[in-house]
Amino acid sequence: MERQLVQDYLEAHKFVLEESMQALGRERLFYVPVHLGYVRISTLELIAEEIRKNNVEGSVAELGVYRGDFAKYINEAFPEKTLYLFDTFSGFSEKDVLVEKAHDYSPGTQDFSDTNVALVLDKMSKPDNCIIKKGYFPDSLEGLEDDFAFVSLDADLYQPIFEGLKYFYPRLSKGGFILIHDYNNDEYKGVKKAVTDYCHNEGIPFVPICDPWGSAVIAK
Ligand SMILES: C[S@@+](CC[C@H](N)C(=O)[O-])C[C@H]1O[C@@H](n2cnc3c(N)ncnc32)[C@H](O)[C@@H]1O
Structure with a gap:
């Protein structure tokens, strides 16, 4: 009985969500990769x-x-915009993991090394728009001169999230947005700490949203 209720709820919810996006002139199917989530x-x-x-x-x-x-x-x-892709492409840096452990933010043991640049570019509909910035962030910023309309910060740990906000927020155009993933993820407590440290200090408001693991949205 309970299972049927859940099934009925999901079906109704799916319909409402699909309809709401169509009303906005967009196609969005309810079913998307579960680790990303419909809301995100x-x-x-x-x-x-x-x-x-x-x-x-x-x-x-x-x-x-x-x-x-x-x-x-x-x-x-953003088919008309340049997309910068920052990652070590070999997982977390020991330097950042030391900060995690010192403050008990996370164990920093998740392995993100099973990737490479070719695999990523192969997924892109506009690979020619992409500029790969491989290496430790913020060192990988060297020589970069640009402004930004949208930035996704999804590096899990305190140090890169804080450095990301410090670099990108001043370079965010008026009307631009920063989306920070894992804001409400208890397994990566450093993300919320980095967002609140930076935003409270600079007087920047943000909105938490209810995607899987919770993101925060900053608008300028
Ligand atoms: C949760 S994964 C990103 C997930 C991805 N956005 C997706 O859609 O599946 C976190 C990534 O952050 C990268 N990362 C963490 N700290 C970094 C740093 N200081 N410099 C560069 N990359 C970093 C890791 O290598 C890892 O690939």
């Missing part, structure tokens, strides 16, 4: 629509690309 992908698409409508200038970027699963949606959502 649809939020990205709605943000992209605002950025397009308001002619917000600048490139787009993701810090923490892994196998490119979310980057693929960023590339699709």
